[in-house]
Amino acid sequence: AQSVTQPDARVTVSEGASLQLRCKYSYFGTPYLFWYVQYPRQGLQLLLKYYPGDPVVQGVNGFEAEFSKSNSSFHLRKASVHWSDWAVYFCAVSRTGGYKVVFGSGTRLLVSP
Amino acid sequence: NAGVIQTPRHKVTGKGQEATLWCEPISGHSAVFWYRQTIVQGLEFLTYFRNQAPIDDSGMPKERFSAQMPNQSHSTLKIQSTQPQDSAVYLCASSLGGGTEVFFGKGTRLTVV
Numbered sequence: 001a002q003s004v005t006q007p008d009a010r011v012t013v014s015e016g017a018s019l020q021l022r023c024k025y026s027y028f029g030t031p032y033l034f035w036y037v038q039y040p041r042q043g044l045q046l047l048l049k050y051y052p053g054d055p056v057v058q059g060v061n062g063f064e065a066e067f068s069k070s071n072s073s074f075h076l077r078k079a080s081v082h083w084s085d086w087a088v089y090f091c092a093v094s095r096t097g098g099y100k101v102v103f104g105s106g107t108r109l110l111v112s113p
Numbered sequence: 114n115a116g117v118i119q120t121p122r123h124k125v126t127g128k129g130q131e132a133t134l135w136c137e138p139i140s141g142h143s144a145v146f147w148y149r150q151t152i153v154q155g156l157e158f159l160t161y162f163r164n165q166a167p168i169d170d171s172g173m174p175k176e177r178f179s180a181q182m183p184n185q186s187h188s189t190l191k192i193q194s195t196q197p198q199d200s201a202v203y204l205c206a207s208s209l210g211g212g213t214e215v216f217f218g219k220g221t222r223l224t225v226v
Contacts, residue, residue, distance in 0.1 A: 032212040044204070044217040090156060094212040099144045099163050101208070101215045105155040 002027045004091050004104035012110040013081045021076040021107050023065075023091030033074040034092040034101070035065055044090065050074060061085070086111045114139060117218035119205050125224045126195045134190040134221045136205030145188045146215060147180055148204040156204075162188060163210065195225045 003026040013019050025031060033050040048059025055067040065076045074091060091104040118137040126132045138145045147159040149172075160170040162182045173180065177195075182188040192199055202220040 034214060036217075043219045044206075046214050046216075049214055092215070099208070099210045099212070100158075100161060100169060101146070101212075102158065103148075103156045 002031070002093050002095065002100075002102050004093050004102055006089075006091055006104035006107050008107050009105070010108045010110065012112055014112050015083050016080050019076075019078040019081045019085075019109070021089050021091075021109065023074045023076065023104060025072055025074060025091070025093045027072075027093055027095065029095055032094045033065075033067060034094070035059065035063070035074075035076050036090040036092060036103075038088045038090065038106075040087070047076070047089070081109075081111055083111045083113070085109060117205055117207050117216055119203075119218035119221050121221060122219065123222045123224075125226060128196060128225055129194050132192045132195050132199075132223055132225075134192075134203050134205075134223070136188045136190070136218060137186060138188065138205070138207030139216055140186070142207035142209055142216075144208045144210045144215075145182060146206040146208075147188070147190050148206065150202045150204055150220070151200075159190070159203075192223075195223075197225045199223060200225045 005024045035047040036044045037047045038044045050057045050067045058064050088106045088108050090106045092101050094101045120135045143164050146161040149157045158172040160173050160180045165182045177193045180190045202222050204220045206215045206217045208215045
C-alpha cells in the first residue's frame with residue numbers, strides 16, 4: 001500500500017536561510033506526488049505537484065521539490081525562507097489512474113528572526 | 114468556482130448528541146474525500162467516494178461514524194453519540210480523480226462538550 005513518511009515533525013529555520021523538508025514515499029509503480037501547505041487558521045493549499053517527467057518541479061513562492069526514484073524521496077526546498085512561510089507542510093502521494101491520495105503527518109515550519 | 118464548500122464552519126455538540134457535517138464538492142469532480150485533523154494525530158484519512166460510490170472507508174471509526182453521498186453535489190459525514198475525542202477539524206476534499214490534485218474545503222471545527 002502507498003504511504004508517506006515525513007520524519008521531521010517540526011523544523012526551525014532562521015529567516016533568510018535555506019530550507020529542506022523531507023518526504024519519503026512508499027509506492028509500487030509510478031507515483032504522483034504533492035506538497036500542500038496549511039497556513040495558520042487556513043485550509044490546505046497545493047504548493048506544487050509532480051507528474052512523471054522533469055524530476056525538479058517548481059511551485060509557488062519560490063518553493064521547489066525534487067523527485068528521486070532511487071531514494072523514494074520528494075524533498076521540498078526553498079533558497080531563502082521568509083517569515084510568511086511559517087506553516088505546516090504536508091507531502092502526499094497518489095498513483096496514475098488512481099483516486100486515493102495519501103498524506104504524510106506533516107512538518108511544522110517555524111521561522112525565527 | 115467557489116471551491117469545496119463545507120458547512121457549518123463551527124459546530125458545538127453535547128456529549129452523546131449527533132453531529133452532521135456537510136460538504137459540497139467542486140462541480141465535475143468525481144472523487145470526494147473526508148479527513149480528520151487534530152494536533153495529536155495530524156491529518157487522518159477517513160473515507161472516500163468515487164462517482165458517489167463508497168470506495169474506501171478504512172479510516173472510519175466503525176461504530177459511530179458514517180458517510181454518504183446521495184448525489185454528486187453533496188456528501189455528509191454523520192457522527193452518532195459524539196464523544197469529546199471526536200473534537201477535531203473535519204476536512205472535505207474533492208478531485209477529478211486519476212491521481213490528480215485534491216482541493217480542500219476550509220473544514221468544520223467540531224467541538225464536543
